[in-house]
Structure formats: C-alpha cells, structure tokens
Amino acid sequence: MIKVQKDDFNVNQEIKDISSLNKNIGGIGLFIGKVREGNNSELKSMTLEHYPIMTEKKLENINNEAKVRWNLVDSLIIHRYGKLYPGDQIVLVATFSEHRADALESCEFLIDWLKTKAPFWKLEESNKGKIWVEEKKSDLEAANKW
C-alpha cells in the first residue's frame, strides 16, 4: 500500500493494520526518515513539494517492483508533504516477510530508490534563508546499486 499525505503517521498502528491480516509474517523491516535539525540547530523548517498523481504512480510502481524482487507478504510506503519541522517524521517504509532477509533488503531498496526517483523536492528554511536541497551523489550511488 502507498500513502501520500500531509498528516503524521503512527508506525505502531500502521504495522498493526497490516500484520493483523496475516499471521505468517516473521519479520518487518522499517525505515523512518525524519527532519534533522542540524548540528547547530540551524534548520527551522522543511517544506516538501511533490508532483501529485505522479508521486502516487511512481510509489505504486516501486512498491510493486519490491514485491517482484523479494518474497514479501506486504509492503507499505507513507510519504508526507507540506511544511515539517525538526523532529517530524517524513517517510515510512515497511516491508513484511516470512524471513528477515527479504524484509531488510527490500526496505533498504525502497528508501534508496525514494531518495532520487520519487518526485519530491525539499525546501529548507534556516537562518541563511530558503534553499532547495540538492541531489546528493551518495544517494545516486545508493540507488544505482540495486
């Protein structure tokens, strides 16, 4: 399942909703991305812009790709948009499998992919003003390894 939403999410509730449907889940791999304040508390806010419909479409595609490549019972991506603050949750990736390797690997695959292929753009507001976050070389490399 994929969800693109303004609202925060409760990871316990989200995994319970999926786990209750299937008692054959042995492991859940999760990643939660959060707004980081920075070492000198420089960040005031982060606004996530996205390309509606394309976002949902691309997330749906990659979520299906994970299910093809790994043996998953289910998987979930929640990505927030709008204005967020230090400490806020941005993204949740959760993969459910019988054996842990499938969950752990596909979870890493999904978050690596999201970093460079999901149509989101981050505007950071700090003391220095507003700056659009640039693509990181390390993120490109991480996405290309899959």
Add this chain to the structure above:
Amino acid sequence: MIKVQKDDFNVNQEIKDISSLNKNIGGIGLFIGKVREGNNSELKSMTLEHYPIMTEKKLENINNEAKVRWNLVDSLIIHRYGKLYPGDQIVLVATFSEHRADALESCEFLIDWLKTKAPFWKLEESNKGKIWVEEKKSDLEAANKW
C-alpha cells in the same frame, strides 16, 4: 538501551521516547521479529527461554559494539521472553542515526547477531508436539559476515 521483558512493546512509543531527546536524528532503522504461524497454521505457541543476567549483559555488549562500528545517535534492543502466540512481537531492534546508511546497516548487524549469540531458546508447540528450534545454517552465515 536494552530491555528484556515479558510484556509486549509499542514501537511508536519506544521510538518517540528516544527521538524526543535528540532532534538530530535523520533516520531510524527498525526490525521487528514476530511469531510466524507457518503455512498450514501449524504453530500453536512459542515459548522463549533465556539466561537471565547473561542475556542483559550480552545484549548490552552488542548494542555498544554497534555504537562503536557505526555513527549512531542511539540504539535500542527489546527482546521478549515467555509464552508467545502467532502474530505476537518477539524482538525490536531500532537504530537512530543522522544518515540512513548507519541506521540500516547497524540494524541488520544487530538482528543477525541476536539470532545466534543472544542466549535465548525457542520451544515451538504444534500439532506434532513440542520441539526446540534448531540453529539455522543461514543464521550462522549471516552473523559471520559482520
């Protein structure tokens, strides 16, 4: 932090308790291990026995080892013991870092380690009776890769 307990845990609460102490967390890697019913609903219960004090000591050691090997803001292991049923949560590993690679790698390291080095033993009860779970070769290999 490590917790060895009979009671269930709420992953949302656990990560909130740690995240609220530090706004410089950019990513949380998580793994939740659950009691799997099996493909033919054969499992009735799983009883986890452990070696008190040694368990806490070994978990504390490995948690510190993860903090030495990776750049972590914090990390948490919760391991349950006692009689559990299909769908129940057994273990939570949560690693908190500024950048995602540290969280994801150390999370995998910790769960791989727990499988073969934490003094727990699992007694499965099914239609066929009670059987102590045997060590898996794949778990040994996973632990040895670190």
Add this chain to the structure above:
Amino acid sequence: MHIKYFSWVKDQIGIESENLIINKKIDSVIDLITYLKNKNEKYNKAFEDLSVIRCAVNMEVVNLDNKINDNDEIAFFPPMTGG
C-alpha cells in the same frame, strides 16, 4: 500542451503551470525548452544549466531529446530529493 514547473524551476519562472498553444513546430522536449527560453529572461535563466533540469512527459521521466505531442503533460524540475 500543459506544462508544470516544480521546485526552483517554478520559483524562477514564477508560475506553477501553464497551457501553451504553440504555432511553431515543437517535436521534442529540447525544442520546447528552446521555445521557452526565447519567451523571456526568467525562462532563459531557469533553463540556463540543462544538467540540473529533469523532465517528465505524462509523468514519466524522459531524456531531453524525447518526442512530445500537443496533448502531453510536460513537467520541468530539478533532480528529485524524496525520502
């Protein structure tokens, strides 16, 4: 042709989207960019460095030499930074 702009491309051009009826022959994304750059200095500036411009045609990311049609939805944006 429906065109959308995101992130700093949107900021520089000053609009989120526009419908263009183009009388000239526009075959590819790069033709469209050339056309837009001639409109005014804002567009010219936004498309100055094409190495940081990405394009989606009907919500699929494509190369700048990709063919386009009158009824396509074209989006321009910098590299994506999700997750």
Add this chain to the structure above:
Amino acid sequence: MHIKYFSWVKDQIGIESENLIINKKIDSVIDLITYLKNKNEKYNKAFEDLSVIRCAVNMEVVNLDNKINDNDEIAFFPPMTGG
C-alpha cells in the same frame, strides 16, 4: 560449582540448576562433562553429541577445553536461537 541447564539439555537432565561439590580433580569444561556423564544415564544422554552442546563460564561462551574453577557458574545449552 554452580551449574545451569537450558532448553533440551535442561529437559533431558530434568533439572534447571545444581550446586556440585566435587572431590575429584576437574580442570576443564570437558572434565566436568565427563564427570556428569558418569553420574547417570540422563546426563549421559544429554551430553551424547557434544557438537550441539554449548557452554558458558561466568556468562561468557567458551570452548569445551576451557579451564574452570570451583566458584564458577557453568551453563550448558544447545546453540542459541534468539531474535
């Protein structure tokens, strides 16, 4: 010498732990196992296949040739299956 048993080792021997006062010379874990196997058939059975027996001395996993002392806590168990 305080000895603990876990999992099926405990089930086969029939007790969780015991305190042994040993008059014989017991230098290593393997000496202790030999001593225990001679006690009765339950111990003999439990320690039949040493490839599936693990030992901790004072809560550290050790090899079976590890030295032990009178005041050590010794634990016997099969390979661990945590997580």
